[in-house]
């Protein structure tokens with residue numbers, strides 16, 4: 001299983017250090033085949049050590065240059081960061097990133113050999129139309145993306161389930177993951193209100209290879225408990 005923590009705009013470098021310290025003591029008990037990722041805010045980057053991978057929530061598709069407010073590969077190299085999240089619904093929605101912009105970023109970081117955690121997910125208005133509309137929407141978000149990239153991980157995160165406390169049901173996750181798995185031969189994570197209460201049923205779904213966790217990952221002890229299981 002893959003366990004990815006998306007801190008979003010939470011935590012500082014100091015609190016991330018404290019977090020990693022707590023997480024490390026728990027990780028010694030995790031299953032060897034489990035993989036843990038942490039996506040902290042960029043100001044929290046540092047040279048952390050432990051049985052996890054640090055990724056970046058976003059970066060600009062350039063090595064360096066005149067891109068005010070952005071960071072590029074030069075800044076990621078300083079911290080040995082080789083994993084990037086692309087296409088998160090908050091960036092597509094709140095930050096208004098189009099599919100074309102997402103594709104451009106994906107292509108650049110694929111060429112650079114980064115591991116890419118690529119996020120897709122439908123809004124409630126599409127879910128309300130029905131399953132076929134959901135599949136069409138998700139397929140459009142995979143348009144222009146090299147889904148055979150060997151360092152690709154995909155996360156299915158229905159927008160209506162993110163940060164709302166309302167996770168998709170086991171049935172909803174299963175049907176979408178089955179449909180996606182027929183197209184993509186890469187690890188497929190579920191995200192959207194995954195928490196300590198529902199993680200067991202979610203990880204027991206055969207088509208779920210891991211979870212992308214926001215709110216419930218912010219506390220190191222809670223995240224550790226989710227990884228270690230009951």
Ligand code: PGA
Nearest residue numbers: 162163192193213214215
């Ligand atoms: P959530 O966020 O766990 O708080 O719903 C998930 C995500 O946005 O990746």
